[in-house]
Amino acid sequence: MGMKLYGTPLSTNATRVRSLLNEKGIDFELVPVNLRAGDHKRPPFLALNPFGQVPVLQDGDIILFESRAINRYIASRYKETGPDLLRSAAGPAETAAVEVWLAVESQQFGPPIEELVFEVLIKPLIGETTDQTAVEREVERLGRVLDVYEERLSKNKYLAGGEFTLADLNHMTYTYFLLRTPQADLVTSRSHVLAWWEDISSRPAWKKTAEIIPV
Amino acid sequence: MAKEIATPANLTLYSYWRSSCSQRVRIALNLKGLDYEYKAVNLLKDEQSNPEFEKINPVKYVPALVDGDTVVSDSFAIVLYLEDKYPQYPLLPQDLKKKALNLQVASIVSSSIQPLQNLPVLSWIKSKFNADERLKWAQNHINKGFIALEKLLKDCAGKYATGDEVQLADVFLEPQIYAGVKRFQIDMSPYPTLARLHEAYSELPAFQAALPDRQPDAPSSS
Numbered sequence: 001m002g003m004k005l006y007g008t009p010l011s012t013n014a015t016r017v018r019s020l021l022n023e024k025g026i027d028f029e030l031v032p033v034n035l036r037a038g039d040h041k042r043p044p045f046l047a048l049n050p051f052g053q054v055p056v057l058q059d060g061d062i063i064l065f066e067s068r069a070i071n072r073y074i075a076s077r078y079k080e081t082g083p084d085l086l087r088s089a090a091g092p093a094e095t096a097a098v099e100v101w102l103a104v105e106s107q108q109f110g111p112p113i114e115e116l117v118f119e120v121l122i123k124p125l126i127g128e129t130t131d132q133t134a135v136e137r138e139v140e141r142l143g144r145v146l147d148v149y150e151e152r153l154s155k156n157k158y159l160a161g162g163e164f165t166l167a168d169l170n171h172m173t174y175t176y177f178l179l180r181t182p183q184a185d186l187v188t189s190r191s192h193v194l195a196w197w198e199d200i201s202s203r204p205a206w207k208k209t210a211e212i213i214p215v
Numbered sequence: 216m217a218k219e220i221a222t223p224a225n226l227t228l229y230s231y232w233r234s235s236c237s238q239r240v241r242i243a244l245n246l247k248g249l250d251y252e253y254k255a256v257n258l259l260k261d262e263q264s265n266p267e268f269e270k271i272n273p274v275k276y277v278p279a280l281v282d283g284d285t286v287v288s289d290s291f292a293i294v295l296y297l298e299d300k301y302p303q304y305p306l307l308p309q310d311l312k313k314k315a316l317n318l319q320v321a322s323i324v325s326s327s328i329q330p331l332q333n334l335p336v337l338s339w340i341k342s343k344f345n346a347d348e349r350l351k352w353a354q355n356h357i358n359k360g361f362i363a364l365e366k367l368l369k370d371c372a373g374k375y376a377t378g379d380e381v382q383l384a385d386v387f388l389e390p391q392i393y394a395g396v397k398r399f400q401i402d403m404s405p406y407p408t409l410a411r412l413h414e415a416y417s418e419l420p421a422f423q424a425a426l427p428d429r430q431p432d433a434p435s436s437s
Contacts, residue, residue, distance in 0.1 A: 009417040009423070124402060126410070211426055211428040
């Protein structure tokens, strides 16, 4: 297919896109960007993403940034390739549920977990110091969010209902990273969240995605 | 850069997916563009004690390389053999100081760190004490080694350990750092150089293909 994904194995948001491309069975080239050298903040890269962030997806003439938007594009345009993770053929209630939990990932789950993972896992790897106050704050926030998930997943096998959708997939990268931290018990102590994770992370496409994550 | 490329007749690597020593050889083979047959030796099932394998390597360690009728075991010996026989993508520089540094890093990893946290040693510690002591033992030796490596490499400018090209030091470093991070919960914050190198290696296809999870004998559930 000739898709190019600009990003690195350590980049959480590039991994979010990789996880979908692998799930759909779409070939792509992972093009490294030297983040430490600041290449993403300089002109050739800024032409791809003026916000200076990875990932960027190049699909022919189409250039996209923002991993959640990229995933929406892939899931929608390539819905006939591999599994249809938007449940387009289902009724309006089911497809709406996918939208709700995609939004929940972005607005409720994302903010605390992204900050937590950055503080605890990424900062030590890039030579910065973890801010313990931020960690405590985000652990509390994320805990309250995951209480909602625990309740939801006690009644539904997957977030949007009975089937695995893009809503579940978009959570996988950060959940994986969280489980590599001392704060993993946020997930492991919640039996339905844990069961959900064990199920979705056993998908072969996820294992392929996780193989090259260096943490 | 070497002008010649030697092609092997028939390379077989006896390897265990998680063995960091096997990973070193897998990286070196990938860097030199050498295809090989992968033969898995399951260390948890004591397959290294099978008479067939013991004939190939009496020390009963993996990896072991079979190249035609030549058998080489011990990753350091294997990598230097590959370096001599297959000069494409040389892993040791001509500059004597740099060459010595590469050998020093490889030696620290393969003598002063890995042997103190390999399976037989950790199994022994666990059986005499417990799983907690096992982890603390491994972390103690890995941290000591990482402190030394960090001091040795922190002033080196360049994309990789000893310069802008991947060399022997990198081949030995990455499997040890990977094991430290993935299996022994090593906190990398005291080792910013090693952390930076680990990230750089993660982007290289030759290193990615050598990762434990990518090997044919890696368990299907992780």
